[in-house]
Amino acid sequence: MSVEVKKPGLGEIALTFAAISSTAFGGGQKASVRQQVLNRGWMDHERFMDGLEIAQVLPGPNILNLALYCGQRVRGIPGAVAAFLGASVPPFVIVLIAGALYFKFSSNPYVHGALRGCAAGALGLTIANALELTWDERTEWIRLVLVAITALTVSLLKMPLLLVLVAFGGAGIVHEYLRSRRKPRE
């Protein structure tokens, strides 16, 4: 099936991702990008899903990587630059405003209380995220062991991130490789 692919202008690319990055949160961001990119006819669904996969495998925020992929697919390197600016400048400006307010008002007792409450809430979100991600690893006991060893060595021994990824990430990749030779994952 051949789909008519439209070539957007660089401004359109930047503004599309600016609109998403200044309004969408968490998982909603990927859905927004998908909707925009497909509605605007920049690429077909299959191409988009390819991009989503690479965006999640490589380092960097998923939303930013996804924007780069889409920008590059439709307009090459200039498109990627436009997408980068659109996806990163609005959050930067918003967080700068938040920072200025933070340093101006954080000693105010009401703001101080609000910040402490927000911090307790953000801790809860992180715990919930850790629980959900751990649940996804329950398929094999060895994966749960790797989760536990990583958490303990980082928290107790302050193991550097690079070493963690090489040692425990590497162990996970080797395990996955050996497992896939026995029985390919669907």
Added chain:
Amino acid sequence: MNSTVETVLHLLWTFAQLSVLGFGGGKGIIPQMHADAVERYGWVTSQQFTQFYTIGKLVPGPTTIFAALVGYAATPGRPIIGAAAATIGMFVPSSIIMVGFDSLWDRFQASPWRTLIAHGLAPAIVGLVWSSVVTIGRGAPASIVAYGITAIVVLLTLRTKIGTPLLILLSGAVGVAALR
């Protein structure tokens, strides 16, 4: 060397390293970022680190944009410069990798390495997220009310569809009433 220039270079280098190691959307870099920003360079306190992380979750866009706030605090004379340095360090290196790989991507279409990396790295990333819980917990308030907020947010996140910003704002409202 001018101290702002020196700090800017440290910010760029520190966040660039975190950027290229930011697998899993950057979920795993929090413990290392804390080790660098709080323990090594003293740019921010543990409490500020946790509050900046919280602001990162509260604003739209990637959570790791809170690197900008670390940079903002690190260069008190020129906060915008520090914030820009930290953000460039955090976002540009991983973006270059992403753009560079895209041209190779089609050649690896049928190759199994994508799944190998994604599935293989996952347990280490999840372990790092548990360490992030410890890291963020160190700068969170220690009181019965705060523990209660945390526990309720865990339950609401797992059991309902309430969005992240709303949960944090509600937590803040409880904080105004009870954590001043």
